[in-house]
Amino acid sequence: MNLAILGCGNIGGTIGRAIQKPGGKICVVAVYDIDEKKARRLAAQITPAPRVCKNVEELLKNGDADLVLEAASQEAVALYGKKIVESGKALMVMSVGAFTDDALLKDLRKAAEKKKVKIYVPSGAVAGIDGVKSASLGGLKKVTLTTRKNPKNLDVSVEEETVLYEGSARGGIKKYPKNVNVAATLSLAGIGLDKTVLRIIADPKTDKNTHEIVVEGVFGRFSVVMNNLPSPENPKTSYLAILSAMATLKRLSDPLEIGT
Ligand SMILES: NC(=O)c1ccc[n+]([C@@H]2O[C@H](COP(=O)([O-])OP(=O)(O)OC[C@H]3O[C@@H](n4cnc5c(N)ncnc54)[C@H](O)[C@@H]3O)[C@@H](O)[C@H]2O)c1
Structure with missing residues (x-):
């Protein structure tokens, strides 16, 4: 699989440096x-070096990439998502908060269907997305996500444990757009942004990013607690989110697929 990377920061950089192995199945062709x-810095760290592009049009030309990994920003998804899909390339979206824009998501789905390409959203910093997807087919009653982070990772300053937000996932994502990719992914997999309940807690005592998911439905009930360590290069991003994108890429390039 030939990969183009849009956004060479923490996630794009870590994946770009790690994913291409000598004799391996994934090759980074453009950044x-x-x-x-x-x-430029990322390209210099990959062997053989990928093309360094000046814009998205350059990233898409040559036809060498099969999939574009977006690891930039919600704005980048809105600006370039359709262009990428219409060029016939698959798209992997990390800035999944962009899909709280219903019109954008609908538009991208339509374009992907027309071009017969796929849009991938990795599970990100949580486990249990497979269970939510399965359970939603039988009917879900309630999905709750409680996210707990150190205040500095939420860009706030509080002295003691504080509930910053409690309400619909849609509202929470609007208020904390950089911190709630998990809420967006969970909502898309389950009962949607308006019905998923999100609680965001700033806790000065924690150095972990903790996510607790509780799902109730016709299938029964399950709960998952994640105690994520931050990625070495960016304390705001859970390391598991990066590993999750790499696992999706691996799945796409492997003949055996395990899990829902
Ligand atoms: N899905 C998940 O689980 C998950 C987890 C963590 C972060 N994220 C999201 O993934 C994205 C990347 O995260 P990161 O930690 O790598 O961030 P980062 O800030 O380290 O890197 C982002 C890079 O994208 C570039 N960029 C931003 N807007 C751009 C644009 N319009 N065009 C081209 N380049 C652009 C920036 O210059 C930067 O180098 C963010 O939107 C973040 O919210 C998703």
Whole structure:
């Protein structure tokens, strides 16, 4: 599989450096970042070096990439998502908060259907998305996500444990757009952004990103607690989110697929 990377920061950089192995199945062929220095730096760390592109059009030309990994921003999904899909390439979206824009999601789905390409959203920083997808087919009654982080990872300053938000996932994502990719992914897999309940807690005593998911439905009930360590390069991103994208890429390039 030939991969193009849009956004060469923490996630794009870590994946770009780790995914291409000598004799392996995945090859990074092109990189682009709005900050060209970052794209150049990443390209220099990959052997053989991918093309460094000046814009998304360059990233898509040559026809060498099969899949574009978006690891940039919600804005980048809105600006370039359709262009990528219409070029006939698959798209993997990390800035999944962008899909709280219902019109954008509908538009991208339509374009992907027309071009017969797929849009992938990795599970991200949580386990249990497979269970939510299965359970939703039988009927879900309630899905709750409680996210607990150190205040500095939520861009707030509080002295003691504080519930910053409690309400629909849609509302929470609007208030904390950089921190709630998990809420967006969970909502898309389950009962949607308006029915999924989100609680965001700032806790000065924790150095972990903790997510607790409780799902109730016709199938029964399950709960998952994640105690994620931050990625070494960016304390705001759980390391598991990066590993999850790599696992999706591996799944796509492997003949055996395990799990829902
Ligand atoms: N799905 C998940 O589980 C999950 C987890 C963590 C982060 N994220 C999201 O993934 C995205 C990347 O995260 P990160 O930690 O790598 O961030 P980062 O800030 O380290 O890197 C983002 C890079 O994208 C570049 N960029 C931003 N907007 C761009 C644009 N319009 N065009 C081209 N380049 C652009 C920036 O210059 C930067 O180098 C963010 O939107 C973040 O919210 C998703």
